[in-house]
C-alpha cells in the first residue's frame with residue numbers, strides 16, 4: 001500500500017533518524033510512505049489569532065499538493081507538522097469566510113475545501129495496520145525494556161485534532177506492548193517540555209525536562225519513546241547540559257517510536273541512525289545488548 | 293493579587309481588541325484557576341494565567357504589559373483543553389503577544405542569539421520560536 005507522506009523540514013536535517021527508521025519500519029509492514037514530490041515548510045505552529053490567515057497559507061498549499069497526487073490522506077511523522085496541517089485543514093473545512101479569503105488570496109492554486117485528511121503515523125499503525133499485525137512482524141521482542149510513552153502537546157491538543165484521549169492516551173503504550181516491551185504509565189506523559197521556549201530560555205526547559213525525566217524514572221522506566229523532534233531535542237540537550245550528577249536529573253534515553261519498531265523488527269541498524277541520539281542512549285542500547 | 297481599579301486605568305478598547313483577536317468571550321472566565329494549576333510554565337510566571345484573564349476582563353493593559361507571563365507561555369494548550377468554561381486561553385495569550393509584536397517589537401532578538409545555538413537548534417524550534425516571539 002502506498003501512502004502520501006509529508007516529511008517537513010526537521011526530518012530532513014535534525015531528525016533524519018526519525019525518517020529513516022520510519023520508512024524502513026513501514027516498508028517492513030508492507031506500506032510505502034511516498035514523499036510528496038513538492039512540499040514546503042508548514043509554518044510549524046498554527047496561528048491562534050482570528051485575523052491571522054496568512055500563516056495558514058503554507059499549510060494549505062501542502063494539502064493542495066496532496067490533492068494533486070489524487071490522494072485524500074497524508075501521513076506525517078513530526079508532531080508539530082501533524083498539528084499545523086490538521087488544524088489548517090479544519091479552518092478550510094469549517095470556516096466558510098476564512099476559506100473564501102484564503103482561496104482568493106492563493107489565486108494561482110485550485111480552490112480547496114478541506115478534502116485532505118492529515119494522519120499521524122501512530123494513527124496509521126493503530127487504525128490501518130493494527131497492533132496484531134505489528135506484533136506478528138516482531139523478530140526481537142523488546143522484552144525486559146521498561147519504556148514510557150511521552151506524548152508532549154501537539155498530538156493531543158486541542159481536542160479537535162487529538163489522536164487519542166486528551167488526558168489518558170494509550171496509543172504509544174499499545175505500540176510498545178505490540179513490540180514486546182513493557183509499557184510503563186507515568187503522570188507526565190502529556191506534559192509540555194517547554195517547546196520553542198528553548199530559543200529564549202534554556203534554564204526553563206531544563207526545569208521542565210528534569211520534572212518529566214524525574215517522573216519517568218520514579219515510575220520505573222529506563223527510556224522514553226517520543227514522536228516529536230522538538231521534545232527529543234529538548235530532552236537530549238538539557239540532559240547533556242545538566243551538570244551530572246549534582247543536579248539529580250536522571251539521565252534517560254529518548255528514542256523515536258520508529259527506532260524501537262526497527263529494532264524489534266530486526267532491521268538493519270543503519271536505518272535507526274543511533275549516532276544522532278545521545279551518547280547515553282547508545283550506551284544504554286549497548287548495555288541492553290541491542291547494538292554492538 | 294492586588295489590583296487598583298479606576299476609570300483612568302481601564303482600557304475598554306484594549307478589552308475589545310483582545311476579544312476580537314482571540315475570538316474568545318473573555319467574560320466566560322469565572323476564575324476557577326484550573327488553567328494555572330496545569331500550566332507547565334506557571335512556576336516561572338510572575339502573573340498566573342487565570343490572573344491574566346482577570347486583568348484582561350478589567351482592561352488593565354499596563355499590568356499585563358509589565359509582566360513576563362505572555363512571553364513564557366509555550367502555547368501547549370493544556371489550559372485550552374481543561375477550562376470548564378470553554379475559554380481558549382492560549383488564544384488570549386497569543387492576542388496579548390500580538391499587541392506588542394504588531395508594533396514591530398521583538399521579544400527575542402534573533403541577531404543576538406549565539407551562532408552556535410542557532411546552528412544547533414532544529415528548524416521547528418527556530419521557526420516556532422520566532423513565530424511566537426518576534427514581529
Ligand code: SF4
Pocket residue numbers: 320321322323324325326327328341342345374375376377378379381
Ligand atoms: S480555567 Fe477557564 S474559567 Fe478557570 S480561571 Fe482559567 S480561563 Fe478562567
Ligand code: SF4
Pocket residue numbers: 327330331332333334341364365366367368369370371372381382385
Ligand atoms: S498554553 Fe500557555 S498559558 Fe496555557 S497552559 Fe500552556 S503555557 Fe500555560
